[in-house]
Amino acid sequence: xxxxxxxxxxxxxxxxxxxxxxxxxxxxxxxxxxxxxxxxxxxxxxxxxxxxxxxxxxxxxxxxxxxxxxxxxxxxxxxxxxxxxxxxxxxxxxxxxxxxxxxxxxxxxxxxxxxxxxxxxxxxxxxxxxxxxxxxxxxxxxxxxxxxxxxxxxxxxxxxxxxxxxxxxxxxxxxxxxxxxxxxxxxxxxxxxxxxxxxxxxxxxxxxxxxx
Numbered sequence: 001x002x003x004x005x006x007x008x009x010x011x012x013x014x015x016x017x018x019x020x021x022x023x024x025x026x027x028x029x030x031x032x033x034x035x036x037x038x039x040x041x042x043x044x045x046x047x048x049x050x051x052x053x054x055x056x057x058x059x060x061x062x063x064x065x066x067x068x069x070x071x072x073x074x075x076x077x078x079x080x081x082x083x084x085x086x087x088x089x090x091x092x093x094x095x096x097x098x099x100x101x102x103x104x105x106x107x108x109x110x111x112x113x114x115x116x117x118x119x120x121x122x123x124x125x126x127x128x129x130x131x132x133x134x135x136x137x138x139x140x141x142x143x144x145x146x147x148x149x150x151x152x153x154x155x156x157x158x159x160x161x162x163x164x165x166x167x168x169x170x171x172x173x174x175x176x177x178x179x180x181x182x183x184x185x186x187x188x189x190x191x192x193x194x195x196x197x198x199x200x201x202x203x204x205x206x207x208x209x210x211x212x
Contacts, residue, residue, distance in 0.1 A: 001158075001159070001178060001179040001181070001190065002190055002191070002192060003158055003159075003190060003191050003192070004191070004192050004193065005191060005192065005193040005194075006034055006037035006038050006041070006130050006191070006197075007037060007038075007040075007041045008041075009038050009041075009130060009131075009158035009159075009178075009191070010037065010038040010039065010040065010041025010042045010045075010128070011041050011045060012158065012178055013038065013041075013042055013128065013156045013157075013158060013176065013178065014041060014042045014045035014046055015045075016156070016176050016178065017042065017046060017126065017154070017156060017176060018046070020046050020048065020124070020126060020154075021045075021046045021047060021048075022046070022047045022048075023046070023048065023124065025122065025123045025124060026046075026048050026123060026124040026125075026126065027048060027049045027050070027051055027118050027120065027123055027124075027125055027126070028042050028043040028046070028048050028049070028050050028051070028125075028126045028128065029050075029051045029052065029053040029125055029126070029127050029128070029141070029145065030050070030051075030052060030053060030128055030129070031053045031055055031127070031128070031129040031137050031138070031141050032052060032053075032055075032056070032108075032202060033196075033197035033198070033199070033201075033202050034129065034130035034131075034197050035053070035128050035129035035130050036050075036052060036197070036202050036205055036206075037130065037197055037201070037205065038128050038129065038130050038158070039051075039126075039128045040205045040208075042126060042128060042156070048126070049118050050205070050206065051115075051116060051117050051118040051206075052109065052112065052116040052117055052202075052206070053127055053141045053144065053145065054072050054073040054105060054109055054117060054144065055070055055071065055072045055073075055076070055105075055137050055140040055141045055144060056070060056071055056072075056101050056102075056104070056105045056137070057069075057070050057101075057136065057137055058070050058071055058077075058079060058094075058097060058098055058101055058136070059097070059101075060084075060087055060089070060097075061089065061093050061096075061097050067133075067134050067136060068080050068083050068084055068087070068089070068094070068136075069084075069094070069098075069136045069140075070136040070137040070139065070140035070141075071098045071101050071102050071105065071140060072102075072105075072140050072141075072143070072144035072147075073102060073105050073106050073109060073144075074102075074144070074147075075147070076140050076143045076144045076147065077094075077098050077140075078136050078139045078140050078143070079094055079098075079136070080134070080136070108199070111199070112199075112202065112203055112206065113203075113206075115206060116206055120145055120148040120149050120150045121148070121149035121150075122149060122151045123149075123150055123151060123152075124150070124151060124152040124153075124154065125145045125150040125152070125153050125154065126154045126156055127141050127142065127145060127153060127154065127155050127156070127172075128155075128156045128157060129141075129157055130157075130158065130187060130191075131157060131158055131159045131160065131187030131188075131190065132157050132159070132160035132161075132164055132165070132168065132177075132187070133160075133161065133164065133184070133186065133187055134164065135160070135164040135167060135168050138155060138157070138168055139168065139171065142155065142168075142171050142172055152173045152174075153172045153173050153174075154172065154173060154174040154175075154176065155168060155171075155172040155174070155175050155176070156175075156176040156177075157176070157177050157178075158177070158178050158179065158190070159177070159178065159179045159180070159181065159187060159190045160177050160179075160180055160184075161180065161181075161182065161184035162180045162182055162184075165177050165180045
């Protein structure tokens with residue numbers, strides 16, 4: 001399955017989530033940054049509030065593009081212990097890297113304004129991203145929305161590797177994934193258009209209300 005772009009992926013996910021249309025006490029949260037575009041398309045179609053899931057990839061010290069885990073803006077930290085040991089990273093290395101990413105994430109969220117994160121207490125959260133590879137940011141997102149009081153967590157993503165999908169499925173109340181191709185390679189391979197999403201675009205999506 002190939003998606004035209006992130007909006008197309010969100011619209012296809014919305015078609016699979018129609019039972020949540022106009023659902024009371026349900027919100028859609030996007031994992032920054034690309035996931036916010038997907039979340040916006042879902043929120044518009046289903047007439048639901050939109051917000052940010054405050055998580056960020058944790059890169060290896062000295063090699064930030066290599067994902068070893070993910071953090072949220074408070075207490076959640078997930079990481080690949082085997083990979084970390086293979087890279088010779090100590091627990092202190094990981095904690096320092098996590099603290100640095102968490103500080104940057106908090107500053108980024110503060111710049112977006114107070115409306116970026118709606119209240120989640122006793123709500124159903126549809127958590128989404130533009131795709132899943134290792135699954136660390138999704139796992140961190142699941143943990144942070146539960147910590148913030150979500151009653152029910154629905155993870156909805158356009159594409160994921162079969163093994164990652166199988167690992168994430170039992171962590172949520174409902175898992176919606178449109179494609180689990182093998183071999184997988186990278187999320188961007190399944191999109192015709194895969195532009196970088198800027199902070200200004202994220203801010204505009206949050207401010208635009210229920211329109212695209």
